[in-house]
Amino acid sequence: MSPVPLPTGATIGIIGGGQLGRMLAMAAARLGYRTIVLDPEPACPAAQLANETLVAAYDDVAALARLVGHCDIVTYEFENVPVEPLRLAVQAVPLHPSADALEIAQDRVVEKAFLNGIGVATAEWRAIDSAAELDHALIQLGGEAILKTRRLGYDGKGQATIRKDAPLADVFESLGGVPSILEKRVPFAYECSVIGARGTDGTIAVFDPAENVHGLGILRCSTVPGKITDDVAREAKDIASRILERLQYVGVIGVEFFVDADGGLLVNEIAPRVHNSGHWTEAACVISQFEQHIRAVAGLPLGAPARHSDCVMENLIGDEVKRAASLLTEPAVLVHLYGKAEARAGRKMGHFTRLTGPANC
Ligand code: ADP
Numbered sequence: 001m002s003p004v005p006l007p008t009g010a011t012i013g014i015i016g017g018g019q020l021g022r023m024l025a026m027a028a029a030r031l032g033y034r035t036i037v038l039d040p041e042p043a044c045p046a047a048q049l050a051n052e053t054l055v056a057a058y059d060d061v062a063a064l065a066r067l068v069g070h071c072d073i074v075t076y077e078f079e080n081v082p083v084e085p086l087r088l089a090v091q092a093v094p095l096h097p098s099a100d101a102l103e104i105a106q107d108r109v110v111e112k113a114f115l116n117g118i119g120v121a122t123a124e125w126r127a128i129d130s131a132a133e134l135d136h137a138l139i140q141l142g143g144e145a146i147l148k149t150r151r152l153g154y155d156g157k158g159q160a161t162i163r164k165d166a167p168l169a170d171v172f173e174s175l176g177g178v179p180s181i182l183e184k185r186v187p188f189a190y191e192c193s194v195i196g197a198r199g200t201d202g203t204i205a206v207f208d209p210a211e212n213v214h215g216l217g218i219l220r221c222s223t224v225p226g227k228i229t230d231d232v233a234r235e236a237k238d239i240a241s242r243i244l245e246r247l248q249y250v251g252v253i254g255v256e257f258f259v260d261a262d263g264g265l266l267v268n269e270i271a272p273r274v275h276n277s278g279h280w281t282e283a284a285c286v287i288s289q290f291e292q293h294i295r296a297v298a299g300l301p302l303g304a305p306a307r308h309s310d311c312v313m314e315n316l317i318g319d320e321v322k323r324a325a326s327l328l329t330e331p332a333v334l335v336h337l338y339g340k341a342e343a344r345a346g347r348k349m350g351h352f353t354r355l356t357g358p359a360n361c
């Protein structure tokens, strides 16, 4: 049975008002929907575009209940929304993606156990709850490794690289002594990611993978197709589809991969939301990842994920936002700024996508 689509004029609640929430609000507006954003920061990027902003903490059950009371469906723009308050508050309206998907993606140990459990390969890993366990796990994994907090990491934060023969003392404590995961360092040839979507009727549409380059843990640029071979693209899309199917997922998901020199793939992590490495879709596809997410959660038909052009998307981080003025003198570069007042170091201020030629599709 086909689900009933959300009618025009209905209201979508978006938890999180950063740039992803902002771009979701823009896409929702274009499809005739209203949006209410919940964010602790009144001047958050999405507040400039949403119909209303509810200023509250993400674990404020009363505020979440108010949001639910005014919305027809609820979605979120980041994976660190506390699950239990959300489960409590969101019972009267659909939450997409589900609280179960969110719960898996926000804990690196649960995430990797889920992936391995459905036959998806990851870096070798061990759960770490103490400095002694870290010592032991390092011997088991051998070689270089990366210690990451299980929760709340982003843009490379909450991570420490452990090099061979370097002193180990205090590495566990340096991340706060919190439950962590030790991952074997993957000597990847390159990184790529896939943005996929699943609709309420079970339809799956997956965008082409992008080759990603990170600097200091932050995404610098995404190139499509970059180094990605057809075989790697097919395998990455298959894995993303399997994850969507197994989670009975509704909405857009980002799946990050490590690719070795022989084209072998390991999943690094999944993000139950629109993803920075999918921003290129707004310039090189008819339907962007943002519209695709809104279509999916609203029960509308998904758009075709084919790209019409090859492209490169670059983030504008901190002071780099000053490049926008000269980028705008190029007639065919899509520049997207997030309306953030202060260009602090490491802060994502905007991005741009330059088309680099016709795609072979
Ligand atoms: P975040 O949530 O901050 O994106 P990630 O786990 O994706 O955290 O790590 C950020 C980046 O650090 C990755 O994109 C990759 O470049 C590098 N990295 C993370 N884990 C590993 C690993 N096991 N082996 C090699 N590089 C890694």
Ligand code: MG
Pocket: 256, 268, 269
């Ligand atoms: Mg990542």
